[in-house]
Amino acid sequence: MHLTNGSDLLKNQGWQPVPGDEHAEIFPCTRKVDTNSSNSYIISTPSQIVLIDPGGSMEQMDLLATEIERIRGANPRPVFVYLTHAHIDHFMVMQSHPFFSGPRRPTNAAHATGAASLQNADNATTQADMFEIQLNPMHIPIQFFAPDFEQETEFFEICPLEAPCVRVQESDITINEHLVLKRQIVVSGPHDRIEVYSLPGHSHDSICIRVGGLLFIGDLLVAASPGVAGIRGWSQQELLVSLQKVHWLLLNEDIRICCPGHGRLISSAGAEAVFATMEKEAYFLAEIQEINPEWAKQTARYANDLMVRVAETFTIMAGRCYRAAHILEELEETGEAENLSGLVCLDTIDSILADFHRFNEDYRAGNQRDVHLAMKAGQITAKLEAVYRTGQLDLVIDPYLVKRVERLLSDYITIFRGFQPTIEREEFELDILVGHCIEMLVSPPCSDEDLITLADDEALYRQALVKRLVYVPVFEETPVSFDPSEYPFSVVADRERLQDLIASILEDVAGTGGEQITVSDSKETNCGFVTISAEFSGRGIDFPGERLGFMIKECELSGGFLSCEKVGEVMSIVIELPAL
């Protein structure tokens, strides 16, 4: 089994002393970030073994179980499982791995709220329903921060064979007159001291666990991240307060390394910087929508449609570059052809999109859940944005296509973060916008006159020639006629989005074989209409339903409504907008 090395701070999958605690040793088991399983950590002390967050991977749990059995064989001690919070990816293996059943099973400990969720098999607060998993109830004998907790509580005979006695003391830290950090100290032997802090925000039951100079922070580090902020149980207010408290801990206590639930270990100083950034980000998350199975379903559907659109647009842009490069090579302009191909990492983008395509096929085959697809699209979008930003496609490709991809990626990130893309509504004359849009589509970026004018300057001429070669006169064979309304009128909509929507509909209609394309606009009472009609003679109208659905969504983001009518061989797409 191979798990990625989590950090240079501690050796992954190896035993080493716990910094700041001469009696304890740690065996970290960190992994590449994914939604299936958290990192896990084994702590070994003379009188107990503690497994923090067993995770969701059976393979990982096999490794942990083998290691625990090995050290328990050498020195028999009770085993405890501590959960930083009761989310499925941190405890799923406890539902089915044999290590958690039988007389030698470990004793479980969690925040009282999380314990209640686990005991009641609450599929919502544990996020099990996001992954379409049905939980079985679990027993959690040791519960931290229960409302009826006495100053000091002893848990006896909680594990049938080993009958350990665990003492939990309440010992809150007053940070200032407004801020109290709830702390409980767990003592199970002369040299064993584990501190547990209540730090909600990511979930109501989130705790951080301290052993010596190590702080196990669960998912606090990613609590403001896209796809995480907004999950059920998440609270902006609690998170902001918890961030202040953890900041105080890092500054005032001898904490050297933070051990997160996902990703690499991080030094105390590094974590401090991340928490400071998170605090700023978290202030803007007040309006975030709830991340739940319905969100996952909608976002996965949107991700699927959007990626199809991004892939299509990118293929058109890249294909135009390749075609132009091909012509340049025929003209023996090899240098220019190479420059063109090198403008942006075309192959890299293609392989990123192919990665999503493969994942999507797996999703369609039923092997991935909605939330997985939404998350994957989030990763892919971030990668594409990073590669795309460094490119210079807009030097040669029609800027509206380049902008389209940028906007689509940005919209997905916004939706993935749990927000809605902004509609920049403004008032403008519809005739002018539609006319400008058609003009933009049918005019080459560099006219014959421009080429003649630039002929004396070799560099500029080559640049213009490349731009001209990249341009594809899509509407040369299928001209577009525009029939403006008799009386100009204004509408209120997102101008840029609307213009791109009209352009993309016209391209789609021309590309799918529409002929005699006409665009008209009209006004009835408070509504303005743009109607795009085309004939599909002989071939039948073939406009995929998914694409139409995506157009409807895009139109909503422009501030309007889109409908499609088919009468005989004529298809009409109507955009309705609020008019003045």
Next chain:
Amino acid sequence: MYTNTSHREGVAIIALSGGIDTDAAPKPERELTTLVRKGNRKILLDFSEVTSISSSGLRVLLSTSKKITDPQVKFGFCCVGPEVNEIMKLTGVTTIFTIFSSVGDALDEWK
């Protein structure tokens, strides 16, 4: 990507299926190179079963056509479905490749 090569009336027909992307594109390219090397002078790519094409797919097709330096060799596509046709039309590669609506049309034209 699955390819199947057959011969009709002196034309080598490579039937492609699935999506032509980064992983799949080299396969028809290899097939085509082999056919040219073996002396085939009329090669038709049948797109009936092709569901999608990526930019890498387009690049490989362009680069393959470039490798056919012998002016006697006839190279074309047929039966391009609406989705792939849209991509080809919007990228302008329809002006570079010879595209037939059916295998029969290609055979008639290349007689």
